Amino acid sequence: MDTVNHASGGPDGSAPNLLRERGWGVLSPLWRKRGHGAARGPLLFVVCLLLICGTTAFIGIVPTRIFGHDNFLWLGNGWRVYCGQRPHLDFYSPWGPSAFLIVGLGMFVSNASPNALGYGSAMFGLFVGLWAYRLGRNRLEAAPRILVGLYLALLVTAPYALGTWPTWSTHAMLANRYAFALVGLVLIECLQRAEGTESNAGELLGGLSTGAAMALALFTKASYFGVCVPIVGASLVFRGLNRRRLGGLAAGFGVVALAVLAYLSFDVVRVVQDLRMAAGARSKAMGMLNLVKIFVAEAPSLAVVIALYFYGSSPHKQKGRWLEEHELLIWGLLVFLADAMLISSNMQERGMPLLGVYGIVCASRITAERHRAGVAASRSEKQRYVFVLLLCGFLSLPQLCSDLVGLGYGAVEKAYPSAARSRVRFSVPRLAPMILYDGPFDKRANGGVYTARINEGIALLKRYCGPGDRVINMDMVNPFSYALGWRPAHGGVAAVAYNYLFTAELHPSDEQYFGDATVVMVPKEPALERDYYDGYYRIYHPALLERYRLAAESESWRLYELK
Numbered sequence: 001m002d003t004v005n006h007a008s009g010g011p012d013g014s015a016p017n018l019l020r021e022r023g024w025g026v027l028s029p030l031w032r033k034r035g036h037g038a039a040r041g042p043l044l045f046v047v048c049l050l051l052i053c054g055t056t057a058f059i060g061i062v063p064t065r066i067f068g069h070d071n072f073l074w075l076g077n078g079w080r081v082y083c084g085q086r087p088h089l090d091f092y093s094p095w096g097p098s099a100f101l102i103v104g105l106g107m108f109v110s111n112a113s114p115n116a117l118g119y120g121s122a123m124f125g126l127f128v129g130l131w132a133y134r135l136g137r138n139r140l141e142a143a144p145r146i147l148v149g150l151y152l153a154l155l156v157t158a159p160y161a162l163g164t165w166p167t168w169s170t171h172a173m174l175a176n177r178y179a180f181a182l183v184g185l186v187l188i189e190c191l192q193r194a195e196g197t198e199s200n201a202g203e204l205l206g207g208l209s210t211g212a213a214m215a216l217a218l219f220t221k222a223s224y225f226g227v228c229v230p231i232v233g234a235s236l237v238f239r240g241l242n243r244r245r246l247g248g249l250a251a252g253f254g255v256v257a258l259a260v261l262a263y264l265s266f267d268v269v270r271v272v273q274d275l276r277m278a279a280g281a282r283s284k285a286m287g288m289l290n291l292v293k294i295f296v297a298e299a300p301s302l303a304v305v306i307a308l309y310f311y312g313s314s315p316h317k318q319k320g321r322w323l324e325e326h327e328l329l330i331w332g333l334l335v336f337l338a339d340a341m342l343i344s345s346n347m348q349e350r351g352m353p354l355l356g357v358y359g360i361v362c363a364s365r366i367t368a369e370r371h372r373a374g375v376a377a378s379r380s381e382k383q384r385y386v387f388v389l390l391l392c393g394f395l396s397l398p399q400l401c402s403d404l405v406g407l408g409y410g411a412v413e414k415a416y417p418s419a420a421r422s423r424v425r426f427s428v429p430r431l432a433p434m435i436l437y438d439g440p441f442d443k444r445a446n447g448g449v450y451t452a453r454i455n456e457g458i459a460l461l462k463r464y465c466g467p468g469d470r471v472i473n474m475d476m477v478n479p480f481s482y483a484l485g486w487r488p489a490h491g492g493v494a495a496v497a498y499n500y501l502f503t504a505e506l507h508p509s510d511e512q513y514f515g516d517a518t519v520v521m522v523p524k525e526p527a528l529e530r531d532y533y534d535g536y537y538r539i540y541h542p543a544l545l546e547r548y549r550l551a552a553e554s555e556s557w558r559l560y561e562l563k
Helices: 027-032 036-059 069-082 098-110 116-135 142-157 174-191 203-218 222-239 243-263 268-285 288-297 299-312 327-345 353-373 379-415 447-464 480-484 510-514 530-547
Strands: 471-473 519-523 548-553 557-562
Touching (some): 036 116, 116 203, 142 353, 142 379, 174 327, 203 222, 203 243, 222 268, 288 327, 299 327, 299 379, 327 353, 353 379, 447 519, 447 557, 471 480
Antiparallel strands (some): 519 557, 548 557
C-alpha cells in the first residue's frame, strides 16, 4: 500500500492547504483528531477500553441462552490447566493451550469460579486492545487507531457466538473470538506499514508484533495460523523483503513458540499428532456446500469490497504498476476469503470479522492519502470521499455494533436474570453463578433439562464415589471434575464430536482416552447430536466394558467404575 505521511504539515513543514479550506468541513478534523483533539485521543481510548473490559468482568459467566454445554468445555479444561495438566500431553485437544491458559488465569483470579470465563476474556481483551492501539501508532489516523483497538477488544469480549444474534448470549466458541482478534493484529501490520523519518521506521517492531500474533494464533487454533501465512506472504509481495521486518517476524514467532513449547515440554510429536487428528476430522466436516452458503450470505460484503476498489483507489498511483493499481482489490478479496474459510471451518454461517479490520485500515489510509495530496478538492471529490468512508463503515460497523449490543445485553441479563427462563439451577455451590436459560433450542445441551441432568449425575457421583476418584464423561464435555472440585483424570479428550474433532481412523487410543480414570459416566441421552455421538461411542464402548464394570445408574446416567 502507499505509505502514509502522518506529519502535521506538508513536506516543507507548512500546514497543508487542504486543512485550511473551509470546504473540508468538520469531518476531517473529527476523524483525524489533530491539534488539541489528539491529546484527548489516548484518554478517550483508555476510558472506552476499561469500560468494555470492566463490563466483561462484571458479567463473568453470562446467563446462557444457547450451547450451555460449551461452558463446561472451557471450565472443564480450564480446571485441568489450573490443576497442572497440559493440553496434548495430559489429554487430547484439537485446540492449542492458549485459550485454556486464559481461562486458567481467570480461575486463578476468581478462585476457580465459573466467572473465570468473563475474567479471562476481560484480561485478554485489555491486552489485545492495548496491543492494537500501540500497533496503530504511525500507521493509522487517530480516530481509526482508537476504533480498531476497541473493535478488537469487543471482538474478544462479546459474550455470544460469532454468526448468531447478539442476544443469544453464550460463551460457546470462545477460542474463535480470541483467534480472530490475533489475526486482526496480523492484518493491521500487514495492510499498513508504519511511517516515520527513516525508511525502516517501525519495521522491526511490526515484524515482532506479527510474528508473536501468528505464534499465539497457532497455539490457539491452527487454522487461524493457516490464514496468517498468505496474509503475511501478500505483505511481502507488496512491501518487499525488508530484512528488519523479516528478522522481527522470526524473532517474535520464535520467542512465543519456544515459550509455549517449553510449557509443553517440547513434545512436538504429541502436538502434531493432535493437530493431525483435528485436521483430518475437520476436513470431513468442511464441504464446498458450506463454503458456497457463506459466499451467498456474505455477497453484500463482497460487493462492498469491489466498490471500495473502484471508488477508494488513489488517483495518484503511477500507471503501469499492476500490483499497485489493484492492491486494494487484492487485499479485499484475500481478507474476504480468509474470513470465509475460517467461518466455514468453524461450522458457522455468517460473520466477517477480518473485513471489519480491513475497512478501518482502508478508511485511515484513504484519509491520509487525501491529506497528503495537499490540494483543494472539488465537490465531487469530497462526495466520493464520504461515499468511500460509508463503504468502509459497512464493512466494520455491523460487527462492531453487534458486539457492543451483545456485551450490553449480557450485562443487563447478568444484572437482572430472568427467573421465568431458568427454573432449574445447579445444585453445587461452585456452579451457583451459572444460569442456563430455557429456550427454543436443543434442550439436551442447554436450559433446565441439561441442568437437571448434570445435577442428577453429580448426586450419583456423591453417593457412590469420593474426592479421590477421577471421572471422565462419555459425552461432548466433562462437567463433573470441575463442578465437584475433584482432581481431573489424566487422559481423555478436551471435547468430543465424531467426524468433527476426531474420526474412526484418527482418534486417541483406548489408553489415551481412559487414562487413569477410576470412574466413567455414560449418559443415557447425550447432549451431543446423534451424528456426533454414535460413532464416538462405538469406538470406545468395547474398551469401556473391558476395563470398567457397571456400578450404579439413575434415570439419566450409568456409572462405571474401574474393575
